[in-house]
Amino acid sequence: xxxxxxxxxxxxxxxxxxxxxxxxxxxxxxxxxxxxxxxxxxxxxxxxxxxxxxxxxxxxxxxxxxxxxxxxxxxxxxxxxxxxxxxxxxxxxxxxxxxxxxxxxxxxxxxxxxxxxxxxxxxxxxxxxxxxxxxxxxxxxxxxxxxxxxxxxxxxxxxxxxxxxxxxxxxxxxxxxxxxxxxxxxxxxxxxxxxxxxxxxxxxxxxxxxxxxxxxxxxxxxxxxxxxxxxxxxxxxxxxxxxxxxxxxxxxxxxxxxxxxxxxxxxxxxxxxxxxxxxxxxxxxxxxxxxxxx
Ligand code: MG
Numbered sequence: 001x002x003x004x005x006x007x008x009x010x011x012x013x014x015x016x017x018x019x020x021x022x023x024x025x026x027x028x029x030x031x032x033x034x035x036x037x038x039x040x041x042x043x044x045x046x047x048x049x050x051x052x053x054x055x056x057x058x059x060x061x062x063x064x065x066x067x068x069x070x071x072x073x074x075x076x077x078x079x080x081x082x083x084x085x086x087x088x089x090x091x092x093x094x095x096x097x098x099x100x101x102x103x104x105x106x107x108x109x110x111x112x113x114x115x116x117x118x119x120x121x122x123x124x125x126x127x128x129x130x131x132x133x134x135x136x137x138x139x140x141x142x143x144x145x146x147x148x149x150x151x152x153x154x155x156x157x158x159x160x161x162x163x164x165x166x167x168x169x170x171x172x173x174x175x176x177x178x179x180x181x182x183x184x185x186x187x188x189x190x191x192x193x194x195x196x197x198x199x200x201x202x203x204x205x206x207x208x209x210x211x212x213x214x215x216x217x218x219x220x221x222x223x224x225x226x227x228x229x230x231x232x233x234x235x236x237x238x239x240x241x242x243x244x245x246x247x248x249x250x251x252x253x254x255x256x257x258x259x260x261x262x263x264x265x266x267x268x269x270x271x272x273x274x275x276x277x278x279x280x281x282x283x284x285x286x287x288x289x290x291x292x293x294x
Pocket of ligand 1: 084085086141143172256258259
């Protein structure tokens with residue numbers, strides 16, 4: 001099923017989409033004690049999950065028409081920074097080191113982990129601010145994001161799938177000039193509005209593990225990225241197992257798994273984003289996330 005967060009009459013509510021995706025049912029209307037997606041992720045029992053799934057399957061034609069609500073990012077204000085994988089597709093490693101070898105080149109026997117502050121995630125169709133006072137090289141990165149479903153510590157790769165709540169699309173918007181002038185990438189990845197996310201969370205039961213999903217992005221309709229999560233260098237199970245060996249991954253943790261080739265810095269000359277451009281990120285089964293640059 002697909003879960004969304006939406007605004008109705010000034011309240012932010014979690015809801016489940018009907019199978020035909022034309023209606024949304026607030027989970028609170030089904031008798032569940034959760035308003036926000038974070039509460040739902042932390043508290044949802046197996047029986048409640050089944051109830052939601054049944055409601056999604058049986059409620060076509062009922063609930064609120066999707067056009068009557070304002071869609072928000074599925075987790076509008078993450079409880080913690082997003083954990084990101086850097087350089088996690090081989091073809092992106094090649095294009096990044098061509099762009100700036102000192103910043104992106106070299107051997108990497110272990111994953112690159114960095115974090116991304118998200119004061120508020122940007123919803124589908126909301127604008128990405130260009131920050132022209134600070135940024136001269138605005139870039140996009142379409143990524144599969146994993147949502148952790150329960151507090152997770154010391155799990156093996158075999159156990160990792162059981163810790164996943166679902167998946168969403170995350171655009172890891174990046175200011176290349178800011179990202180590379182500082183020793184760490186944090187600032188250049190964390191400007192306000194740099195985390196479009198959504199449009200929904202696709203629950204893990206709908207995705208075979210490990211996920212083998214096409215990942216694509218378009219800028220102004222032109223295909224830029226076209227890959228598959230089968231090509232992740234460090235896969236989802238490895239990442240969850242490795243991180244959880246030393247740190248608790250709290251329920252609601254968002255892990256962005258990295259981006260394939262085709263980002264703006266990968267072109268010669270680079271093709272960065274400018275106000276007026278429209279970026280569309282899409283992942284098989286989840287949908288698409290479209291954002292104009294302002
Ligand atoms: Mg990224």
